[in-house]
Amino acid sequence: MKKTEFLTGSFIALTLVVLLGVFFFQALFQPSYEGKVMPIDNVNLKDRVSLHYVLKNVNDASKYLATNGMRYFNNRSSVPSKTITFGKTKNLEEGSANEVTSIVVNYRGFDTLGEVTVLFISIIGLTMLIGGVKEKKLRMPSVIVRTGSKFLFPFILLFGVYIFIHGHLTPGGGFPGGAVIASGFLLLLLGLENFKFNTTVSKVIESLAGVTFVGIGLVGLFMKNSFLANFIPTGTIGFLYSAGMVALIYIVVGIKVGAELSTGVAELKEGNKND
Amino acid sequence: MVILLYLVVLVLAISALCAIFTKDLLVSVVALGVNSLIVSALFFLMHAPDVAITEAAIGAGLSTAIYVFAIRHTKRQEEK
Amino acid sequence: MISSIFFYSTAFVLFLIGLFGVLTRKNIIKILVSLSITETAVNLFLVTVGYIKNGKAPILTNTIGSIGMNNLKFVDPLPQALVLTAIVIGLGTTALSLVIAIKLYKNYGTLNITKMGGKR
Numbered sequence: 306m307k308k309t310e311f312l313t314g315s316f317i318a319l320t321l322v323v324l325l326g327v328f329f330f331q332a333l334f335q336p337s338y339e340g341k342v343m344p345i346d347n348v349n350l351k352d353r354v355s356l357h358y359v360l361k362n363v364n365d366a367s368k369y370l371a372t373n374g375m376r377y378f379n380n381r382s383s384v385p386s387k388t389i390t391f392g393k394t395k396n397l398e399e400g401s402a403n404e405v406t407s408i409v410v411n412y413r414g415f416d417t418l419g420e421v422t423v424l425f426i427s428i429i430g431l432t433m434l435i436g437g438v439k440e441k442k443l444r445m446p447s448v449i450v451r452t453g454s455k456f457l458f459p460f461i462l463l464f465g466v467y468i469f470i471h472g473h474l475t476p477g478g479g480f481p482g483g484a485v486i487a488s489g490f491l492l493l494l495l496g497l498e499n500f501k502f503n504t505t506v507s508k509v510i511e512s513l514a515g516v517t518f519v520g521i522g523l524v525g526l527f528m529k530n531s532f533l534a535n536f537i538p539t540g541t542i543g544f545l546y547s548a549g550m551v552a553l554i555y556i557v558v559g560i561k562v563g564a565e566l567s568t569g570v571a572e573l574k575e576g577n578k579n580d
Numbered sequence: 581m582v583i584l585l586y587l588v589v590l591v592l593a594i595s596a597l598c599a600i601f602t603k604d605l606l607v608s609v610v611a612l613g614v615n616s617l618i619v620s621a622l623f624f625l626m627h628a629p630d631v632a633i634t635e636a637a638i639g640a641g642l643s644t645a646i647y648v649f650a651i652r653h654t655k656r657q658e659e660k
Numbered sequence: 661m662i663s664s665i666f667f668y669s670t671a672f673v674l675f676l677i678g679l680f681g682v683l684t685r686k687n688i689i690k691i692l693v694s695l696s697i698t699e700t701a702v703n704l705f706l707v708t709v710g711y712i713k714n715g716k717a718p719i720l721t722n723t724i725g726s727i728g729m730n731n732l733k734f735v736d737p738l739p740q741a742l743v744l745t746a747i748v749i750g751l752g753t754t755a756l757s758l759v760i761a762i763k764l765y766k767n768y769g770t771l772n773i774t775k776m777g778g779k780r
Contacts, residue, residue: 314683314684315684318680318683318684319680321683322676322679322680322683325676325679326672326673326676329672329676330669330672333665333668333669333672334665345664345665345668346663346664346665346713347713348711348712348713348736349712350712350715350732350734350735350736351732353736353738354738355710355736355737355738356732358737358738359718359727359732359734359737360727360728360729382729386728386729387728388726388727388728388729389720389726389727389728390725390726391720391721391722391724391725391726392722402719402720402721403718403719403720404718404719404720404734404737405718405719405737405740405741405744408737408738408741409741409744409745413741416745417745420745420748420749423749423752424748424749424752427749427752427753427755427756428752428755430756430759431755431756431759434756434759434760434763435759435762437766438762438763438766475719476717476719478744480744480745480747480748483748484748484751542720543720543721543722562748565752566751569752569755573755573758573759
């Protein structure tokens with residue numbers, strides 16, 4: 306009885322999944338968009354909004370849209386732009402060499418503030434719900450793990466800090482840098498049997514970082530009349546001291562994400578004895 | 581080169597199926613970590629190094645760790 | 661160069677495997693593992709939307725030199741920026757749901773969703 310029920314459920318689910326798969330692959334191999342074939346394999350960046358993010362002429366594009374109206378959508382490429390050369394071009398609208406960073410922090414900075422808040426709320430929920438779960442003792446780690454984790458921890462921390470300080474020049478940034486720092490604390494939690502992670506200090510650091518993020522946004526509001534506007538000169542593209550407040554915000558985000566994720570991992574491992 | 585790529589995707593599909601169908605939850609979580617690692621390699625092939633770094637640090641590292649901690653607080657074998 | 665149809669197919673297959681797991685599994689942690697697979701597949705799909713054949717990684721370096729309207733070499737950076745934050749948010753929500761699973765286990769003594777709800 307139980308077995309047949311399970312088999313029937315699996316059969317129905319399999320049918321559903323196969324139908325959905327047929328739908329997906331049919332849409333992939335016979336694409337049509339208003340009678341035209343959709344370009345799946347030869348997309349042009351000139352047809353996308355990202356063109357202005359890459360060429361760093363978003364302000365010009367919005368002015369063009371305001372004066373020319375709907376004609377803008379047919380000739381995006383007639384918006385004025387200049388050639389950007391690594392290490393030479395100065396005083397751009399946004400001076401970060403990494404385009405992903407310039408989108409995440411500068412053009413969509415408000416969105417990033419919201420996502421950091423979502424992470425903050427989920428860790429608060431974790432801390433609240435875990436009360437009353439007791440810690441279970443781990444097996445004692447071996448000598449190699451104990452010595453190695455003590456030796457490796459400063460290097461992992463340094464690597465995380467390097468990732469988020471160079472976020473506007475190389476791949477990386479605040480989110481992966483924070484994750485690397487959290488994995489360093491995870492190594493300590495697993496390697497040293499009497500290591501206690503102080504969650505109070507980490508929560509204070511995290512809150513201070515969040516307040517600093519909003520503070521930088523408010524400075525932009527008072528100096529440039531827009532929340533999270535770039536108020537520091539952008540410098541030459543490709544140098545460490547460039548891109549204005551992007552580096553500043555990514556340092557803050559890195560510290561905040563690192564503190565949040567290590568708090569979450571430590572509380573999941575140790576439980577909470579306060580309840 | 582292309583054959584190697586197809587082999588990698590085959591391992592991806594096998595690890596996803598293994599994560600779903602095995603009875604041991606610890607094996608399932610480790611298969612999920614392998615899945616994330618291969619997906620991060622695919623992100624790198626798609627010229628998205630930022631996303632690849634993030635997926636490797638979070639999907640294969642921290643995510644596996646928190647799943648293992650949760651299994652330690654509960655039960656390892658899946659019951660009938 | 662690799663065709664983007666390859667990456668689209670991979671993302672679809674991974675999504676369907678994850679969906680099948682969500683529909684048929686009974687164990688809560690198994691359901692969360694399947695949801696993680698689905699989430700990875702959606703991230704893969706979103707990055708593939710921005711993939712351009714013969715493109716380069718969207719970082720201006722010394723070897724790339726210069727870009728302009730007539731020599732655009734990059735893949736689309738916008739989906740990458742969205743996925744970058746989505747992965748971190750995914751870890752936060754996974755941690756929260758795992759804690760809820762632990763509390764359910766403490767309350768009911770089982771992880772099987774069909775056996776929950778009866779005794780307390």
